[in-house]
Amino acid sequence: MHLIRRFFGFLTASPLDPAEQREVRGILRPDLAREFFLQRPEDQRHALDVLRAVGGHDDLAEAALMHDIGKTASDLGAIGRSLATIWSALGFTPRGRWLTYVDHGEIGATLLEQLGAGDLTVAFARFHPGPPPPGVDTRSWHLLESADNV
Numbered sequence: 001m002h003l004i005r006r007f008f009g010f011l012t013a014s015p016l017d018p019a020e021q022r023e024v025r026g027i028l029r030p031d032l033a034r035e036f037f038l039q040r041p042e043d044q045r046h047a048l049d050v051l052r053a054v055g056g057h058d059d060l061a062e063a064a065l066m067h068d069i070g071k072t073a074s075d076l077g078a079i080g081r082s083l084a085t086i087w088s089a090l091g092f093t094p095r096g097r098w099l100t101y102v103d104h105g106e107i108g109a110t111l112l113e114q115l116g117a118g119d120l121t122v123a124f125a126r127f128h129p130g131p132p133p134p135g136v137d138t139r140s141w142h143l144l145e146s147a148d149n150v
Contacts, residue, residue, distance in 0.1 A: 013045040020048060027051075027061045031115050036065055039072050053147030063121040063144055067128060070108025074101035120144075 016024070024044075025033050036044065051064040074097045076084065084098035094102050109126035123136050124144050132141035 013042040015041040016044050016048060024048065024065060028065060032062065032066060032117060035069055035072075035111065035115065039069065040077075042078075043068055043071055049150065050144070050147045053150045054143050057140070057143060060120070060140055060144055062118050063124040063140075064147060066108070066112060066117060066121050067124045067144070067148065068104065068108065069111060069125060070104035070106070071101060073107050074098070074104060076101050 021037075024036060028036055036047070039047070047065045047068065050067065051061055054060045054064050071081075074080075074084075076097055080097065081101055084094050084101045087094050087098060088102045093099070100107065105126050105128065109122050112122045112125055120136060120140060123133055124141070127133050128145060128148060132138050
């Protein structure tokens with residue numbers, strides 16, 4: 001159900017307006033903000049939705065905004081992403097941009113490590129969805145996962 005909601009959310013997402021763009025720039029360091037705005041508008045909208053869903057937890061803001069940054073590398077739209085997800089779920093090994101999309105967590109985490117993002121941000125990009133890895137606050141992790149599924 002989550003993936004179906006995300007698919008239609010992707011199709012209907014509106015670009016961030018100037019006030020929302022300022023909000024993001026007010027949270028992220030300039031190098032992270034630059035990467036954030038390289039994402040497709042649909043992914044920017046989803047990230048902002050996740051940020052708003054975690055509420056006033058400022059320590060989660062960077063992770064909320066940057067958790068899917070690795071998807072930028074695949075440059076796939078809604079249909080391509082859906083096919084890559086289905087193909088992978090059926091046990092087939094995707095190739096090319098589909099593989100890049102499936103591996104977006106590791107790709108994003110590596111980029112975030114290079115940029116010196118926070119530990120929670122890197123871990124959430126790499127390991128979500130799934131259980132929190134050792135050393136990560138479980139409450140923070142579950143708040144982010146819950147927000148990511150809205």
